[in-house]
Amino acid sequence: MQEQLNFQIDHNIHLELTHHTHAEGLFRSVDENRDHISKFLSWVDHMKTVEDTRNYIKTCTQLFNEGKEVSFVIIYAGKIAGRVGLHHINNLDKNAAIGYWLTEEAIGKGIIINSCKKLINYGFDVLGLNRIEIKVATQNFKSQAVPEKLNFVKEGILRQAAIMNNDFLDLILYSALKKEWVNK
Template identity: 40%
Template sequence: MFKHIIDNDIELRLVNVQYAEEIFKSIDSSRKHLRKYLPWVDTTKSAIDTRAFIDNSKRQYAENKGFDAGIWYKGEFAGVIGFHNINPSIKGISIGYWLNERFVGKGIMTKACRVFVDYAFNTLELNRVEIRCAEDNFKSGAIPERLGFTKEGIIRDGELLCDGYVNSLVYGILKREWK
């Protein structure tokens, strides 16, 4: 099973059904915070829904189409980070992520993203990594900016969220730009 220790406080583990209840409880306890930018939050009503997410993630992993890892902070489940939308024609991939509100502002996601970008370039031998976020999601947008990504543009009405369409910012970084 995939496991990566980032530092004394942060660990990444491949999502697994044994964590379904913890993941669901984290979503449920941070529902108001998460639903503003994540359209799937309202349809995640029980640990059964979380298990379906985990099953889909495991299928993705088995088919070499990406994977999701749980983020553990000081032994507590804190959020998820994942690879999505592999584009073999340009050797590119997208990273998605979320954190329980209690863990925001501790640098956890920046460290997890750094590990994922390193993995994309050095292990998967990809050429491009992309992160998208809602235009007004400043905390999420700060992560790729801290990591040296380039803000490449805005996709108007690029995402349908709970309160309607929002513009999406697109950030990208190429292997030759990654330090």
């Protein structure tokens, strides 16, 4: 079943459920964009080898099987260009959080916006979620554009809610409710 959960976004973009076959390509995308994506994502420092990536994917698979996460590799023009997923799925309270990253060359092509739209629809319509959140560092202006373009509500600032390079970062909390979602 796991290999069948894929989404075609357009002729250049499709999402594939994170799978062990992605390990080498995913590691290569991270490694070639290490400086770019490590500015706001602390896990990048832990991805030093393909084996580290394989272990990470095993965790993703386990979380998927437990119903706690559904995460995808983003394929753009036949190449791994990033990831997007619903994380911290809480079936009791019907909420989850979206996380995403892109390689530097893939930015500005509408990839994340369109991938998030598909994922949000999946979360609301298939998983039965009522609330989806996106948290973004206050310094990460490019990433803030995503929830704003998706018409998420800016709820406030989570003070010192993340740590990056031994510094605490403030995060902006955005959310969308199923009844508000108009970007289908």
